[in-house]
Amino acid sequence: xxxxxxxxxxxxxxxxxAQGDIITxxxxxxxxxxxxxxxIKSFYEMGGKxxxxxxKVAFVLDHYAPAPTIQSADIQKKMRNFAREQDIQYFxxxxxxxxxxxxxxxxxxxxxxxxxxxxxxxxxxxxxxxFGTGVGATDLAVILLEGELWFRVPEIIRINITxxxxxxxxxxxxxxxxxxxxxxxxxxxxxxxxxGSTVEAxxxxxxxxxxxxxxxxxxxxxxxxxxxxxxxxxDKKTDRxxxxxxxxxxxxxxxxxxxxxxxxxxxxxxxxxxDSVKSIEELQENIPVDQVLIxxxxxxxxxxxxxxxxILENKTVSPDCRLIITPASTRVLKEAMDKGYMEAxxxxxxxxxxxxxxxxxxxxxxxxxxxxxxxxxGSRNFPGRMGSNKAEVYSVSPAxxxxxxxxxxxxxxxxxx
Amino acid sequence: MSLIAGKAYTxxxxxxxxxxxxxxxxxxxEPEEIARHVMEGADSSFPERxxxxxxxxGGTNFGCGSSREHAVIALKTAGVKALIAESFxxxxxxxxxxxxxxxxxxxxxxxxxxxGDKLEVNxxxxxxxNTSKDRKIQGExxxxxxxxxxKAGGVKPYYKEKNL
Numbered sequence: 001x002x003x004x005x006x007x008x009x010x011x012x013x014x015x016x017x018a019q020g021d022i023i024t025x026x027x028x029x030x031x032x033x034x035x036x037x038x039x040i041k042s043f044y045e046m047g048g049k050x051x052x053x054x055x056k057v058a059f060v061l062d063h064y065a066p067a068p069t070i071q072s073a074d075i076q077k078k079m080r081n082f083a084r085e086q087d088i089q090y091f092x093x094x095x096x097x098x099x100x101x102x103x104x105x106x107x108x109x110x111x112x113x114x115x116x117x118x119x120x121x122x123x124x125x126x127x128x129x130x131f132g133t134g135v136g137a138t139d140l141a142v143i144l145l146e147g148e149l150w151f152r153v154p155e156i157i158r159i160n161i162t163x164x165x166x167x168x169x170x171x172x173x174x175x176x177x178x179x180x181x182x183x184x185x186x187x188x189x190x191x192x193x194x195x196g197s198t199v200e201a202x203x204x205x206x207x208x209x210x211x212x213x214x215x216x217x218x219x220x221x222x223x224x225x226x227x228x229x230x231x232x233x234x235d236k237k238t239d240r241x242x243x244x245x246x247x248x249x250x251x252x253x254x255x256x257x258x259x260x261x262x263x264x265x266x267x268x269x270x271x272x273x274x275d276s277v278k279s280i281e282e283l284q285e286n287i288p289v290d291q292v293l294i295x296x297x298x299x300x301x302x303x304x305x306x307x308x309x310x311i312l313e314n315k316t317v318s319p320d321c322r323l324i325i326t327p328a329s330t331r332v333l334k335e336a337m338d339k340g341y342m343e344a345x346x347x348x349x350x351x352x353x354x355x356x357x358x359x360x361x362x363x364x365x366x367x368x369x370x371x372x373x374x375x376x377x378g379s380r381n382f383p384g385r386m387g388s389n390k391a392e393v394y395s396v397s398p399a400x401x402x403x404x405x406x407x408x409x410x411x412x413x414x415x416x417x
Numbered sequence: 418m419s420l421i422a423g424k425a426y427t428x429x430x431x432x433x434x435x436x437x438x439x440x441x442x443x444x445x446x447e448p449e450e451i452a453r454h455v456m457e458g459a460d461s462s463f464p465e466r467x468x469x470x471x472x473x474x475g476g477t478n479f480g481c482g483s484s485r486e487h488a489v490i491a492l493k494t495a496g497v498k499a500l501i502a503e504s505f506x507x508x509x510x511x512x513x514x515x516x517x518x519x520x521x522x523x524x525x526x527x528x529x530x531x532x533g534d535k536l537e538v539n540x541x542x543x544x545x546x547n548t549s550k551d552r553k554i555q556g557e558x559x560x561x562x563x564x565x566x567x568k569a570g571g572v573k574p575y576y577k578e579k580n581l
Contacts, residue, residue: 022560022562035443035485036486037446038446038486038487038490041446042573045573045577046572046573046576046577046580047576047577047579047580047581048580049580063443064444069444071444071445071446072444075444075446118484119483119484120482120483120484120508134484134508135484135508135511136484136485136486136489136508136509136511136512136515137486138486138512138515138516138571138572138573139511139512139515142515142572142576145576145580150562184431184478184481185430185431185477185478185481185504185506188478188481188504188505188506188507189507189510218478218481218506218507220507273431361440361443361483362435362439362440362441363440363441363443363444367441380433380435380482382433382435382436382458382482383435383436383458383459384435384436384439384440384441384458385435385440387441389439389458389461
């Protein structure tokens with residue numbers, strides 16, 4: 001059995017499970033963000049009165065942090081009221097950051113858990129050996145009612161990554177390279193495990209990027225077998241007891257892929273699809289950039305802001321380009337302050353936002369006008385994702401974003417490191 | 418319920434939920450307001466030209482991207498009777514089941530249907546009959562588990578009864 005199957009089995013009342021089975025599992029943590037007032041509406045529409053396990057529910061107000069409109073302010077107000085009335089244990093208001101960063105920071109992600117959230121990027125928590133998966137509002141409302149939800153036991157794909165990353169190359173380049181090769185529907189309704197020496201060498205932030213973007217290949221969840229690095233991180237955040245599940249030798253993966261990233265050049269997903277990926281060396285033409293966003297759940301961690309600060313320290317952002325930085329969490333923001341990265345970036349001309357999802361979903365904090373070109377460290381470049389559907393969004397690493405903000409055009413960061 | 422007829426509106430592969438329902442409208446919460454922006458990201462003229470009772474036909478990975486249930490609420494409230502695609506993204510598929518929006522997985526459908534064709538969909542058998550072209554296309558049968566929820570109009574009636 002695979003570790004992910006063992007996690008599902010452990011959370012079910014079955015004695016054995018097989019791929020394709022539909023089983024009901026008890027959920028350890030259900031998490032709701034501020035796009036989903038529908039969760040509360042569906043809860044009441046289904047006759048809900050009391051949330052079954054309020055000690056296993058978290059709200060994170062991150063997509064509209066702080067509220068840019070009356071309508072979003074009203075959604076947040078209703079969520080605060082609901083959480084109060086229902087004695088919800090975890091409530092992270094607009095001062096905390098993106099849920100996928102806040103949840104592990106706050107110690108409510110641990111190996112072997114089943115975490116379900118109203119956000120597709122919940123696959124991120126595979127980096128901690130958790131089974132993390134996204135659902136819609138009504139599924140989440142069912143968990144509030146019942147404490148459990150049905151799941152289909154997925155086939156599992158393994159991606160082996162080996163080779164040493166060159167200077168200036170980041171986990172984002174690795175995952176863009178993989179998505180470009182395997183395409184965005186390779187893992188629909190399946191799970192993806194990452195393994196290999198490159199994965200072992202990555203820090204937790206890099207592993208979170210790989211797992212986060214598994215959903216961009218359609219995956220239901222993602223997994224990296226926990227190692228010392230994982231457990232060091234977890235043990236600093238929580239004193240909860242947990243169990244690390246391991247995959248049995250000889251497990252039969254539905255597919256296996258091998259990637260060697262030695263010599264990989266920075267990768268760029270060009271408009272308007274995350275699997276239209278090119279090496280920066282292939283993009284010879286001059287691509288002027290109106291805005292760079294460094295932030296989101298794939299590019300707003302301290303490691304990302306650090307590399308941006310190193311590239312831009314004592315330099316100035318191009319007058320033709322705006323550099324917007326949205327740290328993934330308030331803890332990240334504070335660390336960036338303490339370490340001087342924030343000062344270096346502000347001096348270079350960057351604008352800082354309140355930690356949260358920011359402009360990534362086109363709601364606020366840096367929305368694009370028709371015809372504008374934006375480089376984002378975010379995970380998506382769908383048409384209209386960040387504002388006008390006549391804008392063009394390229395998805396890149398934080399290093400490529402910072403180097404490009406400096407020159408005002410798409411730029412290979414390796415010359416600045 | 419198990420036989421659904423309507424006019425086809427066709428789309429390509431990887432129609433993501435930002436195209437079905439753009440992120441800038443996520444703060445809307447009333448179904449009628451949400452429905453006004455259905456498919457606007459894929460085709461800004463769609464909410465205007467769409468006539469209720471149609472069937473949306475897509476390629477592979479229909480509904481990929483964000484988990485927003487607004488996408489399914491928009492389609493359902495706008496009067497989309499059924500979705501047929503070569504494959505569906507997982508969260509979107511679950512959302513359709515939960516809200517009772519009929520759907521059929523039909524791996525070759527885009528080769529056999531053009532915009533405006535008249536279609537008949539048999540949910541029980543997964544068969545699509547293109548009456549404009551006199552062609553029958555066999556899709557996948559839905560599992561009984563899924564079919565029961567879709568026939569019941571989604572999961573809400575089931576839980577409502579349970580919680581009475």
